[in-house]
Amino acid sequence: MTTLSDSGKLLHDLRSKCSSLKSAAELYKDCSAAEKKEMLALMNAAAAEIVKLLSQIEKSAA
Amino acid sequence: MEKLNILVLEDDKLAQKVMAVHLAGHNVDLADDLKTSLKKIEGAKYDLGFFDLMLGPDDDYSGLKAIAAAAARGVHCVVVSSSDSDEIIDRAYALGANDFYAKGNEESNVADILRKFLQNRKAAGAGDIFSSAFITCDPETKAAASEALKYAPTELPLLILGPSGTGKTSLAKLLHEHSGREGAFVSINCSAYTEDLLEAEMFGHTKGAFTGAHEARKGRLLEAHKGTLFLDEIGTMSPGMQMKLLKAIEERSFYPLGSEKTERSEFRVISATLEDPQALIAQGKLRFDLFQRVHGYTINLKPLTRRACDIAPLVQHFTKGGRRLAFTPEARAYLENYSWPGNVRELKKFVDLVSCGPEGRVDISAVKKHLKGREAVQQSPAQDGALYAYALANGLEAALEKVAGEIITRNLRENEGKKTKTMADLKISTRLLYSTLKRLAPEEEKK
Secondary structure: OOOOOHHHHHHHHHHHHHHHHHHHHHHHOOOOHHHHHHHHHHHHHHHHHHHHHHHHHHHHHO | OOOOEEEEEOOOHHHHHHHHHHOOOOEEEEEOOHHHHHHHHHHOOOOEEEEOOOOOOOOOOOHHHHHHHHHHOOOEEEEEEOOOOHHHHHHHHHOOOOEEEEOOOHHHHHHHHHHHHHHHHHHHHOOOHHHOOOOOOOHHHHHHHHHHHHOOOOOOOEEEEOOOOOOHHHHHHHHHHOOOOOOOEEEEEHHHOOHHHHHHHHHEEOOOOOOOOOOOEEOHHHHOOOOEEEEEOHHHOOHHHHHHHHHHHHHOEEOOEOOOOOEEOOOEEEEEEOOOHHHHHHOOOOOHHHHHHHOOEEEEOOOHHHOHHHHHHHHHHHOOOOOOOEEOHHHHHHHHHOOOOOHHHHHHHHHHHHHOOOOOEEOHHHHHHHOOOOOOOOOOHHHOHHHHHHHHHHOHHHHHHHHHHHHHHHHHHHOOOOHHHHHHHHOOOHHHHHHHHHHHHHHHHHO
């Protein structure tokens, strides 16, 4: 079976994190206050991961 | 709500949280790596599993291994992944996945997956459907209805074809019951109304919209919100009415008569006709665009005369809880060979009549008395409404060719494709057989 190259893996991770962030954003408005807090923390962490991944993609493209 | 045992294999914490919220109310187990998931699959009994495929930055689709293990234990496996190349999708299905969804649309997908899963389980568990809700022991009819039930929990419009009285409404109701739709089953026989009345019935009206409209009335389309709208005899609607209905189906909104405000209704359409829809289109009686909109999946119901094995169970069903009847062997044979032009509806009427009669044991004379004037003969092809309409639209020769094609195809199917047996059964020449098959080939390919 085809395996992903490093850049392919980075892009896959980026897509995955962005998808999770999108799904979480859609869900956010219906969450309870406690869940909102937890969700925001996780969304922040995912956003930081996305920034990290973007910088890695930028480096590999250079 | 039925509580399901669900496994979620997902390495991303945020995605795990999203799934946990969407699956609230069920017993959810989370696993973020292959080893944990395999251990959980081994040790517990899950109904449903959601699987991510790449677990961590250096992973190589290890989620696939969990799918194989879960599928082997009868878990309904759903992949939710960002890896959606054709090769990966193919591999996941080959290993036992039942569904494959791209990550990112959990809000609409998860609810849909749960609804479909629960409905299919209900349908599979309801083994007695054919001895209660839709009586038949005919293998062909059972297969057609079972196949249709697979589409019940989807949004796909369904079209039921069959002569009058074959159980189209019963089947439509059954499909609605298995759809998981929260709204009502709303039925309307399009042939029972004049154009104006049908419009008012379908779309509703405001007070004073027309003479006699003393008060506002909700239309059937609105009554079917989040439910099923069953349109019987769809081909009898005027072209203008068909156009209005098409617009309402496509836009999911419409104007009640006399109103300037649109009403919104999200209904699923199941329609039925006793005529050949292609012939109706050829005659200009059925709009092609409306036909395209309503015939997502088509079910054909055979007339009762072609499923004589259903007569006894139907009689039993109609007398359930009331006076039971017994038939002499001659009476039974007569019923089985009778043409039943009114199909199941006629049988029901017959049973009601004999049930009120003096004798519980029904003999041939009592049967003949009630089925008087309708000898036990097969319906002549010219009395078949759909075929007659087809002949009018395409000519007699084309209609005869159609009949020949249908008979040959059926016999070949019954003979498992053995052409020599079909030639002998039907007493036809090799030339006729092959020319018919050649003519049918493009149609078969289209199917």
